[in-house]
Amino acid sequence: MTEQSGWMAKRLADAVELQDFLRTAGTLTLADRRTLVQQALVLIEQNYVHLPLKVAMHAVSPVQRLRLLGLRLTRQTDTTMDPEWRFHAELSAIFHSVRDLHTNYLLPLPFSGKIAYLPFQIEEYYDGDERHYLVTKVVEGYSAPPFGTGAEVTHWNGIPIDRAVDISAARFAGSNPAASHSRGLQALTIRPLRIHVPPDEEWIVLTYADAHGITQELREKWRITGNLPPFVNADEVSIAAVAQGLDLGTDEIGRAIKMLYVPQAITAQETADVPGLTTEPAAPGAEVPTSMPGMFRARSVVTASGTFGHLRVFTFNVNDPDGFVAEFVRLAGLLPQNGLILDVRGNGGGHIFASEFLLQTLTPNVITPEPAQFITTPLNGRICAQHEQNPTGQIDLGPWCRSMQQALETGAVYSGGFPITPADGANAIGQRYHGPVALITDARCYSATDIFAAGFQDHKIGPVIGVDDNTGAGGANVWTHDLLKLLLELPEPAAGSPYLPLPGEASMRVAIRRTVRVRDLAGTPVEDLGVVPDHRHRMTRADLLQDNADLLQRAGRLLSGLPVRRLDVELGGAAGELELTLRTSLLDRADVYLDGRPRLTADLTREDLTLPVPGLADAQVIRVEGFHEGRLAAARTLLP
Numbered sequence: 001m002t003e004q005s006g007w008m009a010k011r012l013a014d015a016v017e018l019q020d021f022l023r024t025a026g027t028l029t030l031a032d033r034r035t036l037v038q039q040a041l042v043l044i045e046q047n048y049v050h051l052p053l054k055v056a057m058h059a060v061s062p063v064q065r066l067r068l069l070g071l072r073l074t075r076q077t078d079t080t081m082d083p084e085w086r087f088h089a090e091l092s093a094i095f096h097s098v099r100d101l102h103t104n105y106l107l108p109l110p111f112s113g114k115i116a117y118l119p120f121q122i123e124e125y126y127d128g129d130e131r132h133y134l135v136t137k138v139v140e141g142y143s144a145p146p147f148g149t150g151a152e153v154t155h156w157n158g159i160p161i162d163r164a165v166d167i168s169a170a171r172f173a174g175s176n177p178a179a180s181h182s183r184g185l186q187a188l189t190i191r192p193l194r195i196h197v198p199p200d201e202e203w204i205v206l207t208y209a210d211a212h213g214i215t216q217e218l219r220e221k222w223r224i225t226g227n228l229p230p231f232v233n234a235d236e237v238s239i240a241a242v243a244q245g246l247d248l249g250t251d252e253i254g255r256a257i258k259m260l261y262v263p264q265a266i267t268a269q270e271t272a273d274v275p276g277l278t279t280e281p282a283a284p285g286a287e288v289p290t291s292m293p294g295m296f297r298a299r300s301v302v303t304a305s306g307t308f309g310h311l312r313v314f315t316f317n318v319n320d321p322d323g324f325v326a327e328f329v330r331l332a333g334l335l336p337q338n339g340l341i342l343d344v345r346g347n348g349g350g351h352i353f354a355s356e357f358l359l360q361t362l363t364p365n366v367i368t369p370e371p372a373q374f375i376t377t378p379l380n381g382r383i384c385a386q387h388e389q390n391p392t393g394q395i396d397l398g399p400w401c402r403s404m405q406q407a408l409e410t411g412a413v414y415s416g417g418f419p420i421t422p423a424d425g426a427n428a429i430g431q432r433y434h435g436p437v438a439l440i441t442d443a444r445c446y447s448a449t450d451i452f453a454a455g456f457q458d459h460k461i462g463p464v465i466g467v468d469d470n471t472g473a474g475g476a477n478v479w480t481h482d483l484l485k486l487l488l489e490l491p492e493p494a495a496g497s498p499y500l501p502l503p504g505e506a507s508m509r510v511a512i513r514r515t516v517r518v519r520d521l522a523g524t525p526v527e528d529l530g531v532v533p534d535h536r537h538r539m540t541r542a543d544l545l546q547d548n549a550d551l552l553q554r555a556g557r558l559l560s561g562l563p564v565r566r567l568d569v570e571l572g573g574a575a576g577e578l579e580l581t582l583r584t585s586l587l588d589r590a591d592v593y594l595d596g597r598p599r600l601t602a603d604l605t606r607e608d609l610t611l612p613v614p615g616l617a618d619a620q621v622i623r624v625e626g627f628h629e630g631r632l633a634a635a636r637t638l639l640p
Contacts, residue, residue: 001324001565003271006322007621013223014387015224015225016223016224016225017221017222017223017224018116018198018199018202018221018222019202021110021198021213021224022085022113022198022211024110025085025110025111026083026084026085026516027084027108027109027504028084028087028108028383028503028504029078029503030073030076030077030078030081032503032504033073033081033087034070034073034074035500035501035502035503036091036105036464036502036506037066037069037070037091037222038070038500039452039481039499039502039508040066040091040094040095040105040508041063041067041070042065042379042499043103043481043484043508043510044062044063044066044103044497044510045063045379046100046376046377046379046380046498047296047377047379047380047484047510047512048103048375048510048511048512049373049374049375049414049476049511049512049513050098050100050103050476050511050514050527051063051375052099052375052413053525053527053528054098054099054100057528058097058098058099060097060098062094062095062097062098062421064095065097066094069090069091069094070239071154074277082451082503082602083152083370084196085197086426086458088105088107088111088197089197091105091195092107092196094103095508096171096172098414099174099175099180099248099528100238100474100476100511100527101173101175101247101248101250101348101446101447101472101474102245102246102247102447102474102476102478102509102510102511103478103509103510103511104195104248104249104508104509105503105508106194106195106248106506106507106508106509107193107194107195107197107210107506107508108502108503108504108505108506109504109505110638111193111194111197111198112193112195112505112506112507113226113229113371114190114192114193114194114224114225114226114227115190115191115192115193115224115225115226115227115252115253115256116190116193116198116199116222116223116224117189117190117222117223117225117256117260118188118189118190118204118220118222118559119138119139119142119190119220119223119260120135120137120138120139120142120147120189121136121137121189121190121257121261122134122135122137122153122185122188122189122198122383123185123539123544124185124539125538125539125540125541125543125544126538126539126540127540127541131154131162132152132541133152133154133161133162133165133185134150134151134152134153134544134545135147135148135149135150135151135152135153135208135372136149136544136545137149137201137260137261139260139261140261144218144220144382146210146211146212146214146216147208147210147216147218149545150545151208151209151210151211151216152208152209153206153207153208154207154208154209154215155189155207156171156204156205156206157201157204157205158205158207159250162336163183164188165184165185165188166181166184168182168184168185168187169181169183169184169185170184171184171187172187172196174185174443174472175354175472175473175474175527175528175530176443176469176470176472176473176528176529176530177469177470178443178468178469178470179443179446179470179471179473179530181443182442182443182444182468182472183249183288183443183444186253186444188223190223190253190256190257190260192227192248192249192252192253193224194252195248195249195252196249198222198224199222201222202221202222202269203219203220203221203222204219204220204222205217205218206218206219206220207218214296223578226254227252227255227259228255228256228258228259228266229255230251230252230255230317231317231318231319232244232317232318232319232350232351232570234246234478234479234480234483234509235480235482235483235486235507236408236483236486237392237394237395237483237486237487237490238319238394239353239394240318240319240351241397241479241480241483242394242395242477242483243351243352243353243420243421243477244350244351244352244477244478244479244516245316245349245350245351245352245355245447245448245450245451245474245476245478246316246317246348246349246350246446246447246448246478247348247349247444247446247447247472247474248348248509249348250346250347250348250349250444250446251315251317251349251350254314254315254346254348258294258497260562263294264293265294266293266294275306277290277291278334279334280334281334281335281336281533282298282299282300282335282336282556283300283335284300284302284307285299285300285301285302286299286300287299288300288331288334288335290327290331290501291327292324292327294314294315295313295314295315295318295324295327296311296312296313296314296327296328296331297311297312297314298310298312298331298332298334298335300335300336300551301336301556302556303552303555303556303557304552304553304556304559305553305556305559305560306335306338306339306556306559306560307338308335308336308338308339308340308341308552308555308556308559309332309335309337309339309340309341310335310340310341310343310552311328311332311335311340311341311342311343312343312344312345313328313342313343313344313347313358314332314346314347315325315347315348315349315350316347316349316350316351316352316355316448316449316452317348317349317350317351318350318351318354318366319351321353321354321357321425322357322425324351324354324357324358325357325358325361325429327591328358328431329361329433332361332432332433333432334432335357336435337433337434337435337564337566338435338436338559338564339435339436339437339438339556339559339560339562339564340362340435340436340437340438340559341437341438341440341552341555341559342362342437342438342440342554343439343506344439344440344441344445344449344452344453345400345440345441345442345444345445345467346442346444347444347445347446347449348444348445348446348447348449349446349447349448349449349450349451350447350448350476351448352420352421352441352448352451352477353420353421353422353425354448354595355423355448355451355452355455356369356370356421356426356451356452356455357426357428358452359426359452359455359456359459359461360426360427360428360429360430360431361429361430361431361432361433362432362433362437362456362461362462363431363459363460363461364430364431364625364626364632364633364634364635365459365460365632366427367423367426367427367455367459368419368423368458368459368518368519369419369420369421369422369426369518370420370421370451370454370455370515370516370517370518370526371417371418371419371454371515371516371518372417372418372419372420372476372477372515372516373400373414373415373416373417373513373514373516374400374404374414374415374511374512374513375414375415375514376403376404376407376412376413376414376415379498380404380415380512381404381405381407382488382494383394383397383399383487383488384400384404384415385401385404386402386487386488386490386494387487391490391491392490392491395405395487398417398420399416399418400415402416403416408522414514417516418546419471420477420513420515428638429637429639430634430635430637431637432621434449434565434566434567434634435559435564435565436461436462436559436562436563436564437461437559438462438463438464438465438555438559439453439456439457439461439462439463439464439465440463440464440465440466440467440551440555441453441465441466441467441468441531441533442466442467442471442580443469443470443471443472445471445472445531446471446473446474447472447474447475447476447478449471449472450471450472450473450474450475450526450530450531451475451515451526453471453531454475454517454521454526454531455467455518457531457534458498458517458518458519458520458521459519460519460568462562463534463535463558464530464531464533464534464535465533465534465535465536465551465554465555465558466532466533466536466537467536467537467538467539467551469532469533469536470529470530470531470532470533471530472530473526473527473528473529473530473531473567474526474527474530475514475515475516475525475526475527475528475529476511476512476513476514476515476526476527477511477512477513477515477531478509478510478511478512479509479510479512480507480508480509481502481507481508481509481510482502482507484510484512485497485499485500485501488610511527514526514527515527535554535558537551537554539551563586563628563633564585565584565585565586565587565626565628565633565634566583566584566585566586566587566634567582567583567584567587567590567624567626567634567635567636568582568583568584568636569581569582569622569624569636569638570583570618571622571638571640572610577612577617578590578613578616579610579611579612579613579616579618580610580611580613580616580622580624581608581609581610581611582604582608582609582624583607583608584604584609584626584634585607586605586628586633587604587626587628587633587634588603588604588627588628588629589601589602589603589604589626589627590602590604590609590611590624590625590626590627591624591625591627592611592622592623592624593621593622593623593624593625594611594613594615594616594619594621594622595619595620596621596623599613599614599615600613600614604626619640620639620640621637621638621639622637622638622639623635623636623637623638624636624638
């Protein structure tokens, strides 16, 4: 047994049943509850960027519901107040009503840091137009024969499984039908109690067909255990916290799934510098070891259309976006260069810089980061004004200040739009993978991953294959209540701050800046609309049980029809007389830029060409652009 497996087994052995866990809950006073409702009103009414959109699209009134909840609390006493579970359920329901996975009520102790789970995972597949539900994973050491991987679920607590998923979907936030359905299915077996109230039932009864097609029943109790901690502290004033674009629920579930089913992917911290990793290209069908197994899985996959790279990106939730991109580039460089299947399914987002920095590595075109907007309220204006000059060195809100001030005169609902991701960072290293790239998405892609998928599509990097009709459609930057409170306390406390400390380690998050798309869809919000794939793939039984077999075949067919270009650039020659050697394919012209200035253009009459370039020895940045029939088709940036 590995160290991770042993640690996981101990943690799961310490899990408690739901009814035992709930006996430890119930510590909030009536005053605590009133504080929570009042602070929720501040965030929703004065900070929440999507409030007008959500009221219109989903016909909800979260502000009025919070006021009514506050009114009911004024009529209660410490002896007549509702059970605590009912208060949590009501406040959670109000936040869920806006169908925004950025905007959450985060439950206090003992719920925070815990997950409720059943010891198996269920996923869906299609047979023609008919949807089926299959058990795809069970926790190591769990046994209830004949139940196991491959069992087909037909009923949940006596309800046909498809209907049970719909009921679950109606309870959990999802801004479009595909996202709601996907999250409803996921919530049947795993729920982070930081985000969701505990299950109503202490156990479930599952009806399934076993490997022989015989109908069986399983009764299983919910278990509660501690989750793995996050990598990023979103409550502190840091670039990583301020640039958060994260579905916390998906991030919590992703960490829980690692703990339950893939403990070998657990790492104590992210790192881009692990000695001894291979530098050899991947053999067909082989995996490439990574220093960040919680973030990446890289392998060479053999399909009927050829051998391609498959690079899974599980999360963008990192502190070091440059190190994250560096490891991505290293892995992509060891995979087949004739085509890359980039897979972001289930990625709930994270650091917006990391997601938009990654785009440049896949295209020769200049990346335009998505602009972001505040809703123009007096409180948001105060926050921007306090950080107009970036006094902490972590957050520069100066670009938004002028439009926030003008809104008092113009009545504009939103501020001007400015990128969160610095444009120079989004273009610092340029294209590193020159083969064709196909992106795979699903309805659990959210936030920074929505931004990444939108950028991938807007910059025309390659085809987007969706296993669902849409991505999760989360188009915003999210800040926590604690972070907002800190921003009005730094560099020194502002008078009359509306933010109060929250009791019991409860917290809240709010979508603070909305993001909009660029290029052909410039100005289109990502929220609720998401990214519609260019190609739709319905998951099959073979996909679930044979490691995405049919999905990868579909991606391989798409890649095989796209051109495979090459642009390798080497710097050589004697000091003071440096020259560039170009090795190319499917390119007919190359332009050379030194420190942003054009220096030379050459026709590519053969695949290998050596060029003396005046001023090359003194250049800080060398960029070579390759063209095909007058169109920019490949680029390479050197930082000697």
